[in-house]
Amino acid sequence: MGSREEEHFRGSFSRGRGGLRGEGSAGVEVGEGEGLLSRLVLEGKTLGTGSFGRVRFATFRPTGRPYALKMLKKTEVVFLKQVEHVKTEKKLLETISHPFVVNLMGAFQDDKNLFLMMEYIIGGEFFSHLRKAGRFPNDTARFYAAQITLVFEHLHSMMILYRDLKPENLLLDMDGHCKVTDFGFAKKVEYRTWTLCGTPEYLAPEIILSKGHGKAVDWWALGILMYEMLAGYPPFYDEDPLGIYQKILEGKIKFPWHFDRHSKDLIKKLLTADLTKRLGNLKGGAEDIKKHKWFASANTDWSQMLNNHKSLQAPIKPDVAGEADTANFEKYPDSVDGSTQPIDARDQELFADF
Ligand SMILES: Nc1ncnc2c1ncn2[C@@H]1O[C@H](COP(=O)(O)OP(=O)(O)OP(=O)(O)O)[C@@H](O)[C@H]1O
Numbered sequence: 640m641g642s643r644e645e646e647h648f649r650g651s652f653s654r655g656r657g658g659l660r661g662e663g664s665a666g667v668e669v670g671e672g673e674g675l676l677s678r679l680v681l682e683g684k685t686l687g688t689g690s691f692g693r694v695r696f697a698t699f700r701p702t703g704r705p706y707a708l709k710m711l712k713k714t715e716v717v718f719l720k721q722v723e724h725v726k727t728e729k730k731l732l733e734t735i736s737h738p739f740v741v742n743l744m745g746a747f748q749d750d751k752n753l754f755l756m757m758e759y760i761i762g763g764e765f766f767s768h769l770r771k772a773g774r775f776p777n778d779t780a781r782f783y784a785a786q787i788t789l790v791f792e793h794l795h796s797m798m799i800l801y802r803d804l805k806p807e808n809l810l811l812d813m814d815g816h817c818k819v820t821d822f823g824f825a826k827k828v829e830y831r832t833w834t835l836c837g838t839p840e841y842l843a844p845e846i847i848l849s850k851g852h853g854k855a856v857d858w859w860a861l862g863i864l865m866y867e868m869l870a871g872y873p874p875f876y877d878e879d880p881l882g883i884y885q886k887i888l889e890g891k892i893k894f895p896w897h898f899d900r901h902s903k904d905l906i907k908k909l910l911t912a913d914l915t916k917r918l919g920n921l922k923g924g925a926e927d928i929k930k931h932k933w934f935a936s937a938n939t940d941w942s943q944m945l946n947n948h949k950s951l952q953a954p955i956k957p958d959v960a961g962e963a964d965t966a967n968f969e970k971y972p973d974s975v976d977g978s979t980q981p982i983d984a985r986d987q988e989l990f991a992d993f
């Protein structure tokens with residue numbers, strides 16, 4: 640990945656985009672949506688880029704409605720051994736329905752590309768809003784941490800690990816509510832899995848140590864996100880991924896003076912290397928996090944947040960000028976991938992069930 644320039648924040652902190660990928664899980668359903676591509680107008684801008692393709696703004700001609708189209712080059716998917724991951728991404732997105740998870744509208748392919756057609760989330764990346772603000776006030780961080788907690792609670796109840804929490808994979812809708820996108824690393828598990836994947840800054844110690852990992856990795860990542868929202872930079876940082884891993888394993892967290900005591904307490908309890916002590920991974924599950932003082936002291940109404948979030952005013956209100964506005968997304972260079980080669984017939988077989 641890393642097609643966006645590395646960004647420099649607060650002097651020393653910078654992070655490229657994207658992460659490592661490992662093997663995926665098997666099992667797919669029959670694809671659908673043929674013919675959709677010819678009815679999509681792709682004149683709009685690129686919303687984001689990734690390792691094997693890009694996400695583009697698209698208009699569905701019959702209705703004029705906007706969508707986000709994730710396009711993955713088959714050559715890259717095969718070369719990077721991501722066939723199963725991509726099929727899992729599609730299959731999981733099809734089964735998940737949650738107010739804070741992006742909706743998949745359809746999936747289809749041609750001889751060069753795979754396409755995931757999603758609802759267009761107009762407010763842009765959480766990443767951009769966080770960088771613009773520098774850091775978020777306690778209430779703002781708490782609001783978004785609550786939405787992510789509800790997403791993980793739901794995914795984990797379906798035995799799905801998300802495994803790629805970071806500000807680049809969170810979007811804001813027109814009212815400023817959160818939508819989780821990018822299920823490229825997500826996985827359905829029974830108990831534990833052994834794949835090395837994710838983004839260095841957000842990796843839990845048990846992933847780095849290849850101990851086998853479960854739902855607890857997502858709660859660890861929530862601790863990192865909480866810290867990054869409140870500080871403006873992640874807790875374990877180094878120019879070099881190996882340096883990041885070392886700091887994660889050392890586990891020393893320095894809190895800026897402005898963190899309140901409840902947020903510090905929750906972050907420490909999430910960023911606990913010992914899995915038998917990490918909050919979220921204990922007998923009470925997600926409930927322990929929801930009951931924590933950081934949320935409780937602000938009277939977070941979990942049921943309203945889950946069942947009637949539109950009645951809650953989000954702390955950020957993205958500037959939106961019409962439903963086709965793309966100004967909240969950064970500019971990416973135009974596509975230079977017109978020359979992508981179709982893959983041979985044997986490799987095409989791999990995608991028969993996408
Ligand atoms: N539904 C959507 N609406 C608007 N923008 C989106 C949507 N989905 C993704 N994007 C934008 O495209 C970017 C890349 O999408 P995504 O994270 O799914 O791909 P990726 O990082 O390339 O994935 P992978 O990690 O699978 O390579 C996101 O960071 C976001 O900016």
Ligand SMILES: [Mg+2]
Pocket residue numbers: 689807808821
């Ligand atoms: Mg992504």
